[in-house]
Amino acid sequence: MGSEDRLLGIGAAAQQAGVSERALRYYQQLGLLAPMCTAGGLRRYSDADLARVAHIRELQTLLGLNLDEIAAVLRDEDRVAEIKAAYHDHRTGAGERRELVRESLAIHATLRAQVQAKRAALDDFLADLDQRLARIADTLADLDAASAD
Amino acid sequence: MGSEDRLLGIGAAAQQAGVSERALRYYQQLGLLAPMCTAGGLRRYSDADLARVAHIRELQTLLGLNLDEIAAVLRDEDRVAEIKAAYHDHRTGAGERRELVRESLAIHATLRAQVQAKRAALDDFLADLDQRLARIADTLADLDAASAD
DNA sequence: TGAATACCTGACGTTGACGTCAGGGTCGAT
DNA sequence: ATCGACCCTGACGTCAACGTCAGGTATTCA
Numbered sequence: 001m002g003s004e005d006r007l008l009g010i011g012a013a014a015q016q017a018g019v020s021e022r023a024l025r026y027y028q029q030l031g032l033l034a035p036m037c038t039a040g041g042l043r044r045y046s047d048a049d050l051a052r053v054a055h056i057r058e059l060q061t062l063l064g065l066n067l068d069e070i071a072a073v074l075r076d077e078d079r080v081a082e083i084k085a086a087y088h089d090h091r092t093g094a095g096e097r098r099e100l101v102r103e104s105l106a107i108h109a110t111l112r113a114q115v116q117a118k119r120a121a122l123d124d125f126l127a128d129l130d131q132r133l134a135r136i137a138d139t140l141a142d143l144d145a146a147s148a149d
Numbered sequence: 150m151g152s153e154d155r156l157l158g159i160g161a162a163a164q165q166a167g168v169s170e171r172a173l174r175y176y177q178q179l180g181l182l183a184p185m186c187t188a189g190g191l192r193r194y195s196d197a198d199l200a201r202v203a204h205i206r207e208l209q210t211l212l213g214l215n216l217d218e219i220a221a222v223l224r225d226e227d228r229v230a231e232i233k234a235a236y237h238d239h240r241t242g243a244g245e246r247r248e249l250v251r252e253s254l255a256i257h258a259t260l261r262a263q264v265q266a267k268r269a270a271l272d273d274f275l276a277d278l279d280q281r282l283a284r285i286a287d288t289l290a291d292l293d294a295a296s297a298d
Numbered sequence: 299t300g301a302a303t304a305c306c307t308g309a310c311g312t313t314g315a316c317g318t319c320a321g322g323g324t325c326g327a328t
Numbered sequence: 329a330t331c332g333a334c335c336c337t338g339a340c341g342t343c344a345a346c347g348t349c350a351g352g353t354a355t356t357c358a
Contacts, residue, residue: 040354101289140250
């Protein structure tokens with residue numbers, strides 16, 4: 001295939017992803033990640049694994065989810081991938097397929113609502129900050145004008 | 150004055166603010182909060198204190214700051230309030246005032262940049278989600294069209 | 299083939315943000 | 329004055345998300 005199957009050891013993977021080796025093992029222990037293994041039992045991380053780690057970190061720092069909640073989100077997303085696969089599988093009946101796709105829609109919509117809410121709150125916060133900023137800028141302008149007498 | 154000076158005990162204050170009594174004491178211990186005290190040493194919380202708690206929670210859950218970082222933000226904001234007071238104090242020289250106001254501008258701008266960055270990241274996340282949603286919706290539409298044969 | 303390096307699995311330690319409990323003090327109404 | 333409800337200060341417990349360390353294994357490269 002065209003995809004370079006460069007697999008990284010846990011040290012290099014941790015460095016690339018910007019997390020500790022311990023964190024990678026911990027994520028795996030919680031079922032968030034499942035890298036390949038050599039015959040001897042050494043972990044091998046693909047690009048997809050690294051992307052998954054980035055995703056985990058984003059859900060952590062951006063949305064403030066804990067690892068259990070993140071596990072749920074990832075399970076949902078994996079489910080969607082499964083559904084996509086089943087959609088192209090002729091052994092899956094049409095009714096069943098529709099049901100699966102509906103389910104994935106609901107999952108994504110739920111997450112979207114959460115993100116949306118957070119975004120709205122952030123906007124409010126930003127508006128508040130800008131208002132304060134404007135008032136402080138005014139104060140400074142007044143001060144400069146007064147000193148121009 | 151028109152302001153009702155209704156001061157709450159720690160129990161009522163905790164209930165109002167939606168946090169535990171322990172949390173209120175802890176915030177105070179870290180210098181995030183400084184409620185009044187009765188002669189006997191019982192804490193009395195004003196509306197301003199409750200607003201401050203709300204602010205603390207927002208900085209925690211919305212921006213993901215830890216209590217040390219929040220302490221820094223609050224110190225900054227208190228500093229701005231001081232500056233405002235000094236601005237109306239004739240004992241403060243004009244140059245000094247300008248310096249203080251500039252400082253408060255810088256403080257707010259820094260915070261604003263952080264919030265802005267987070268907002269941008271959230272927007273990206275949302276766009277990504279919407280793209281996935283659209284593709285899933287398409288899949289569903291295809292499925293419905295196919296079943297209409 | 300052997301040394302250097304990277305990695306493995308427990309298992310105990312740490313940090314932040316509180317929870318919880320004991321033993322005693324304070325307040326407001328009766 | 330006193331009684332019950334509320335509150336105080338330690339001090340130890342807890343939970344998530346790792347950090348760290350010991351004792352042994354896998355891989356790689358000369």
